[in-house]
Amino acid sequence: MKAIKVLQYGLGPIGLEIVEVLLTRPWVQLVGAIEIDKNKVGRDVGDLLDPPRKVGVTVSGKARDVLKRTSPDIVTHATSSYIQTIHSQIVEIVEHGASVVSSAEELSYPFVKHPELSKKIDQQAKEKKVVVLGTGVNPGFMLDTLTVALSGVCQKVNSIRAERVVDASRRRLRLQKKIGAGLSPDEFGRRVAAGKIKHVGLPESVGLIALAMGWKVGEIQERISPVIAESALSSDYIEVPQGAVAGVRQVAKGILAGQELVVLDLRIYLGAQNPHDSILIDGVPPVDMTIRGGVHGDRATPAIIVNSLQKIARLEPGLRTMIDLPPIAPAQSLPEEDRSVMLKTF
DSSP, rough: OOOEEEEEEESSSHHHHHOOOOOOOOTEEEEEEEOOOTTTTTTTTGGGGOOOOSSSEEEEEHHHHHHHHHHEEEEOOOOOSSHHHHHHHHHHHHTOOOOOEEOOOOGTTTTTOHHHHHHHHHHHHHHTEEEEEEEOSSTTTTTTTTHHHHHGGGEEEEEEEEEEEEEESOHHHHHHTTTTOOOOOOHHHHHTTOOSSOTTTTHHHHHHHHHHHHHOOOOOOOOOEEEEEEEEEOOOSOOOTTTEOOOOEEEEEEETTTTEEEEEEEEETTTTTSEEEEEEEEEESOOEEEEOOOOOHHHHHHHHHHGGGGGGSOOOSHHHHHHGGGHHHHHHHHOOOGGGOOOOOO
C-alpha cells in the first residue's frame, strides 16, 4: 500500500500526541510539521516528543513554504477550536491540494454557527477535489457519531439523551484552566459572559445528531454553569478551596415545538465521581449504553484523527462530517486477497 504523506499543523499537546500516533503507522509518511511557537521552530519534531528522538522532520513556522515543498496528501490539524481562527489555515491547506482532518471542535459541524463560512470551505474543497473533516472525541465521536451508530438498531427514535462526566484532575493544565477550576463563582460568571470559559462543541453535536435523524430542530439552546467544590480539591496543577469552582457543567438541547429531541449533558470538573459516557435512546427498541470510566479525550482525540486518514479517500470532496465516514479502526485496511477467512469449527 502506498504511504499517505501527512503533515502535522500545530504542535501543542494534542498536536504532539498526533505526531506520536502517526509515527506508529507504517502506512504514514510524516513529511512536515508547522508551528508558530518560535521556541519549537527549527527543531526536529522528535525533540519535542517524550521521550525525545530524531524523526528527521524539521518544524517550520512558514505554512505556505512547507505545504508547497512537501505536497502532503493530508494535513492533520490541531491549532484552535474556532472556525474564525482556523479559516485562513484551512483555506491555505486546501489551496495547496491537501485534505484536512482537524481537531477543531466547531469544524465537526460548522453549519450550526457559521453557515456562510461552511459553504465557502465546502465549495473550495470541492473545486480542489479534497476533503475537510472535523473530528475528535467530544465533539466527533462520543456524544454524536456513536449516538448515531447506536440508533441504527432502532425502528423509530423519539428522543436522545447523552451524558459525559469527566474527572478533570486527570487531564492537562490547559483544560483545567479552560473549565475555570479554582476560580470564584463570580469570576467564573464574568469569564463565561466574556466567552472565555466553555467547552466548545455541544451545539455542533446536537446539530450533527439532528442532521442524521432528519430532525429540523427549531432551536439549539446551551446553558453553562459552574460545579462548586463541596470540599477542598487539588490536581497536579491547581488547588481548589471549598466553595470555589471545580469545573463546568454544560447542557445543550435541540428543541422542536417545545419537545427536547436531543439533550447533551457534559460535566467536566476536578474530583468528578463515577466518570462515564452514556447514551440513552428513547426508541423502538430503546438503547441504553454506558462506558464506565469514560473515554480519555487526550488519548482518544489523536487516535481518531489518525485512524480516520485511510478512510478519507472514500469520501466525496467537500466539507464532510463524521457521519459521512464508514466505521474506522486503528488497523491498516486489508488488501482484497486477505479479506476472506476460513472458519474452522471445533
